[in-house]
Amino acid sequence: MHGGALAGWLLMALCAVSGAYCLLRTRTGTPQERSTARGEALMGFGMAAMAVPAAVLTLPEWTWAVYGAVFGAAALRALWSARRGAHHLHHLVGSLAMVYMAVAMAPGAAGAGGHAGHGAAGGAGGVPLLTGVLLLYYALYVLRSAGHLIPAGTGVASFAGGSAEGVVRGGGGGLRGGGAGGAAGGGTELTMACRLTMGIAMFAMLLTL
Numbered sequence: 001m002h003g004g005a006l007a008g009w010l011l012m013a014l015c016a017v018s019g020a021y022c023l024l025r026t027r028t029g030t031p032q033e034r035s036t037a038r039g040e041a042l043m044g045f046g047m048a049a050m051a052v053p054a055a056v057l058t059l060p061e062w063t064w065a066v067y068g069a070v071f072g073a074a075a076l077r078a079l080w081s082a083r084r085g086a087h088h089l090h091h092l093v094g095s096l097a098m099v100y101m102a103v104a105m106a107p108g109a110a111g112a113g114g115h116a117g118h119g120a121a122g123g124a125g126g127v128p129l130l131t132g133v134l135l136l137y138y139a140l141y142v143l144r145s146a147g148h149l150i151p152a153g154t155g156v157a158s159f160a161g162g163s164a165e166g167v168v169r170g171g172g173g174g175l176r177g178g179g180a181g182g183a184a185g186g187g188t189e190l191t192m193a194c195r196l197t198m199g200i201a202m203f204a205m206l207l208t209l
Contacts, residue, residue: 007204008053015051015201018194019044025191032084039091040195042074046098047201050105067102071095090141097134097202100126104209126209138203145196149189 022044025037046067052059075095082088104126 005053011051015048064106071098142199
């Protein structure tokens, strides 16, 4: 990352932990919830690998083609699954964002080394308008997700889109988030925090383009 190797390691750790938690979620729940968890686990581990500081590990050139193929296939799958729920549209945006970053960071993009976009040195190539649109999307997503985690009734929760209806009691004394995001993949507070973490990480990675 532009902030140095420490920022890259922190992002890598957060994304890897989020991916591992999503992987655990694939063992329980309905078939739709397990499918959602698998998609989020793929996103988490993919972002973790992408966030490794370039000073420590320079990925082979073919890695970016693999990224594009894997997340291109994930985008097609999310597009097909979007018929069953709007939450899959978020997976579609995330997968397309990963394809975009892989292309932008590939060797030769904007005349810079691909992985340098996430390293201590200069940036990778990118389309400023498209990058700006994705940054705006993830900024709004993060605010909305945070609003569902902040206790209802506070000014911050109201500003970010949270409400008394956004957080309801679930079985066993746990809290469950309402709304489309909560309903799609288990919806526990930890699941929502995991999605929030990956949204923040995606925003940070897009800033480096």
